[in-house]
Amino acid sequence: MLHFLRASTFALASLACVTIAPSFAPISESTALAVAPAPFPTWINGANCPTEPAFQIHQFDADTYILRQSMCTDFEGPFLYLFFGTSKVLLLDTGAVATPPVPVYATVKRVIDGWLVAHGQASIDLVVAHTHSHGDHVAGDAQFIGKPNTTVVGTSVAAVQTFFGFTNWPTQAVTYDLGNRVLDVLAIPGHHPAHLAFYDRNTRILQTGDTLYPGRLYISDFPAYVASIQRLVDFTALNPVNYVLGNHIEMQNVAGQQFPLGSKFHPNEHVLQLRRKQLLELLNGVLGMQAAPHQEVHDDFIIYPI
Numbered sequence: 001m002l003h004f005l006r007a008s009t010f011a012l013a014s015l016a017c018v019t020i021a022p023s024f025a026p027i028s029e030s031t032a033l034a035v036a037p038a039p040f041p042t043w044i045n046g047a048n049c050p051t052e053p054a055f056q057i058h059q060f061d062a063d064t065y066i067l068r069q070s071m072c073t074d075f076e077g078p079f080l081y082l083f084f085g086t087s088k089v090l091l092l093d094t095g096a097v098a099t100p101p102v103p104v105y106a107t108v109k110r111v112i113d114g115w116l117v118a119h120g121q122a123s124i125d126l127v128v129a130h131t132h133s134h135g136d137h138v139a140g141d142a143q144f145i146g147k148p149n150t151t152v153v154g155t156s157v158a159a160v161q162t163f164f165g166f167t168n169w170p171t172q173a174v175t176y177d178l179g180n181r182v183l184d185v186l187a188i189p190g191h192h193p194a195h196l197a198f199y200d201r202n203t204r205i206l207q208t209g210d211t212l213y214p215g216r217l218y219i220s221d222f223p224a225y226v227a228s229i230q231r232l233v234d235f236t237a238l239n240p241v242n243y244v245l246g247n248h249i250e251m252q253n254v255a256g257q258q259f260p261l262g263s264k265f266h267p268n269e270h271v272l273q274l275r276r277k278q279l280l281e282l283l284n285g286v287l288g289m290q291a292a293p294h295q296e297v298h299d300d301f302i303i304y305p306i
Contacts, residue, residue, distance in 0.1 A: 040273060043249070046071035046265035054102040055080075055095075057111060062118070063181065064203055065111050066245070066272075073098040075264045076136040078247050079272065081207055082108065083200055084115055085178025088125045092198065092207060093247065094140030104140035105147065129153040129163075131209025131247060132192035157194045160187075164196075170228070173235065186235060190225025191218060197232060204242040208232070212282055213246020214270040216258065216304045222286070222293045229283045236276050244274040255299040274300060 044056045049072035056068045063084040071077040074096035081092040089112060095104045108126075116124060128144050130137055133155030144152050153163045160166070165174050170187030177183075184199040191210045198207040211217070211228065219225045251258050251270035259266055278300050285296055285303050293305035 040271065043068045043269065043272065044070050045267065045269050046077070046263075047267070054098075055104070055107045057107070060205075061203060063115075064200070064205070067107065067111075069095045069098075069102060069104075071264045071266065073102050074136065075262050076248060077266070078136050079245070080104070080108075081198075081245070082111060083178060083181065083183065083198075084124070085181035086121075087179030088127055089115070090176070090178055090183065090198075091126060091128045091144075093130050093137040093209075094128060094144065096136035097139040101143070102140070103143075105143035108144075123149060126150045127153065129196075130155050131197075131207070132195040134192060134210070137209075137247065155194060160194050160196065170224075171231065173231075184235070184239070186231060188228035188232065190221050190228045192220070193224075195228070199235070199239060199241075201239075204240050206232070206236065206241045206244045207246075208244055209247050211246070212244060212274065212279060212301065213248050213250075214272070214274065214300050215246075215248050215250025216261075216302045217282070219286075219293070219303070219305045222290070222305055226283075226286045226290065229279070229286060232279055233283050236279060241276050244276065244279055245272060246274070251300060251302075256297045258302060270300065 041058050044052050046052070052070045052072050054070050054073055058066045060066055065082040067080040067082070069078050069080070076096040078093060078096050080095060083090045091108055095102060112124065112126065116122065126149060128141065128150065130153065138155060141152055144150050153159065157169065161169050164176060164185050166172055166187065170189055173184055173186045175182050176185050182201050184201070186197045186199070188195050188197045188211050195209060195211055197209065197211065249266065249269050249272055253268045253270050281298060282301065282303070285298065289296065295305070296303040
């Protein structure tokens with residue numbers, strides 16, 4: 001996003017074809033329970049800032065929540081995700097910079113407290129991790145540091161490798177158990193060196209952060225990005241996906257049309273959810289431009305090498 005652009009002065013390296021050997025084991029039907037597709041809401045879009053909440057909370061199912069930060073607080077309007085297991089709840093990202101700070105911890109705690117009551121549980125450990133460490137995804141970290149039963153995962157490649165147990169970065173897929181709920185964690189550098197994707201076996205959601213979403217897909221390391229998209233395609237060939245969910249919406253609900261950079265109002269916004277077909281389309285797109293990476297507009301996203 002813009003934080004990425006402000007911080008980036010990357011030059012494209014010489015590019016070569018990337019061949020990735022799949023290294024993923026298929027998940028059996030018994031451990032990958034399908035859920036009926038849940039309806040997604042109409043997201044807050046900056047239409048009425050005096051009344052719009054700092055965060056919209058959407059309960060996808062009994063154990064999964066999606067939060068959308070208001071663009072009135074920051075034009076990035078990022079999405080945050082909560083995945084509950086029986087012993088841990090994983091929060092992906094903590095939102096964008098805002099003045100005054102948005103109440104991300106208070107909002108997350110309210111969701112957790114409600115979940116505990118609904119499940120008759122006294123407490124649960126909160127793990128705060130990140131898709132990547134650009135400013136619009138880590139700004140709320142300080143609100144979580146030092147809170148009870150809370151771990152904030154570091155954002156460097158080394159910190160991510162150590163916490164999740166990667167021993168062969170970035171080609172290895174690892175698992176993270178929340179307690180009767182297993183997530184597969186994949187390294188997908190290209191947009192950011194420590195970028196991660198998360199696959200939830202319960203909902204079959206593939207969370208792809210800023211690597212794939214309905215918007216401008218900024219690429220800092222093109223060969224690494226191509227390799228990462230290939231790994232995602234290989235993984236999803238073996239593991240069924242209901243939705244591919246990213247961290248932003250920057251496209252309009254008109255094929256190939258984007259909102260202006262910095263826009264704080266998104267009328268007629270594209271839906272958040274993508275499918276595997278967009279992942280395949282993205283792979284074909286980046287494979288086809290390896291010799292000369294360039295901006296390329298697709299119906300649901302824009303390939304945007306930096």
